[in-house]
Amino acid sequence: MLPNNKPWIWFEELSKTYDAPLITIWIGRNPTVWINDAWAASELFEKRAGIYSSRPRMLVFAELGAGQDNLVNMYTTRPEERDRWRVHRKLMHQGVGIQSVRRYRQFQNNESRVVAYDLLKAPDDYVKHFERYATSVVSIIAFGRRVENWNDPIITEVIAVMHLAADLNVPGKTFPMLMETFPFLAKFPNEIAPWKYGLGKRRGAHFFHALADEAVKKEGHEDSFVHHLFSEGPKYSLREAEISSLTGNLFGAGSDTSSSTLITFILACCAFPETLGPAWEELDRVVGPHRSPTWEDEEKLPYIKAFVKEVFRWRSVAIIGGQPHAPTQDDYYKGWLIPKGTWIQGNVWAIHHNEREFPDPDRFNPNRFLPGHPDSRPFPGERGYMTFGWGRRVCSGQALAEQGTWITVARILWGFNIQKKKRPDGTTVDVDIFNYTNGLNMRPQPFECSIVPRSEEIRQTIEREGKQALEELEQYRGETKYRMSTFYARNDVAMKLYGSDEKETP
Ligand code: HEM
Secondary structure (H helix, E strand, C coil): CCCCCCHHHHHHHHHHHCCCCEEEEEECCEEEEEECCHHHHHHHHHHCCCCCCECCCCHHHHHHHHCCCCHHHCCCCCHHHHHHHHHHHHHHHHHHCHHHHHCCHHHHHHHHHHHHHHHHHCHHHHHHHHHHHHHHHHHHHHHCCCCCCCCCHHHHHHHHHHHHHHHHCCCCCCCCCHHHHCHHHHHCCHHHCHHHCCCCCCCHHHHHHHHHHHHHHCCCCCCCHHHHHHHHHHHHCCCHHHHHHHHHHHHHHHHHHHHHHHHHHHHHHHHCHHHHHHHHHHHHHHCCCCCCCCHHHHHHCHHHHHHHHHHHHHCCCECCCCCCEECCCCEEECCEEECCCCEEEECHHHHCCCCCCCCCCCCCCHHHHCCCCCCCCCCCCCCCCCCCCCHHHCCCCHHHHHHHHHHHHHHHHHHEEEEECECCCCCECCCCCCCECCCCECCECCCCEEEEECCHHHHHHHHHHHHHHHHHHHHHCCCCCCCHHHHCCCCCHHHHHHCCCCCCCC
């Protein structure tokens, strides 16, 4: 029986015990392969991307959850599936691809300045500031509307749904994942099937379409992602559910992941204070106290670049590489048969934890990413980490997430001393670098810390830039009348727009 808690650690141990990069576990009659080694992952998912870019059948996450027609779940086995997946990838690329995200730098920078300003005012609420920031950035991209407040339901409700989804979808968990082995269990109506956890209602599906529809009907911000989707819609015969999932993915895939990464960054600073000195030395030399870092400084800040890479490596949020891949035909790896359609999962925990590539892997050590440094080791690919997945299925939002994490980490390092919390009696509140949640997107369990500006000059700069950022962001102020929690209530506007669609998927 698979462990219910953090199975990625169990697979890492098995892989070491048997000295095998791939471990196969049979769940019922279905083989599930876990790749525990960077070179094997690169060989299969990247070099053989032509074969390994589909998804397996995922009853819980896809069919009962986000939908089979959602980009993250789409098959690429048959030509018509591949064509549709390409359309979705293309649209996402136009929205958040490497070229597009440069256009978002100004408001992303401003939202990150607001984070620094918020940290001045309420440092203990750092988790909320990060969630607001990450959600606001994708909301401006999607709808041209920012999220001003951390208790806006678009944050609280969407992040809660994502935590539930991430929590329920850990392979090996007895329920609801037992349905993957015994699909007939999914056929019972929810009322008499507690193991379904209410799955199958496709709740997000129309909600995001309604938000999109509302946003395109408003004046201004005609360059938003939903305007683009609506104008391209007829060309690709996009259905409402597709517009909804493409928009919803910005939130579902982009807000919890980005904010969890920043929480990990704070934990690393508390646990490894020796890494802060070199960061401050570099930032003080290149940037100084009278302005905060900008992207133009990036090349002059090699240690900060390495620091951000180490944040992505040390405790990668998508700890089992997001969704599994599946080969579109039978394939062999070192003599082992991997049958068509096999559930094949990249174990990012094991990959980023391998002593061969990352000696003393639990130590947060940016030096690993400084070119030519004795602590750096060969790793497949130029980035040096596999946090965003692989090959043709690599994260669509990678450029946005990397760009945003860099500016926010650089700014917070420049502005603040981040330390373990001191109690009034002078003792220190310890932090636990292993105390993470158990979902397939993981984040540190809540911990206390101290975040204080490094000097009075810096404090003034943060305040000045924060106020200026809020003025510049004023153009994105706006409200929505929709709430996910009430959207499907009887007589709600959704009922009129879409009819009663509380039907469970068969
Ligand atoms: C730190 C932040 C993020 C991390 C660590 C992350 C990680 C991942 C991973 C591991 C995958 C699966 C890749 C694979 O199957 O090989 C993925 C897929 C995806 N991500 Fe992200 N992601 C992040 C942020 C974002 C953002 C900001 C967006 C959108 C704005 C986004 C949109 C997507 C989409 C649409 C997919 C599915 C791609 C497909 O199946 O073809 N992600 N992400």
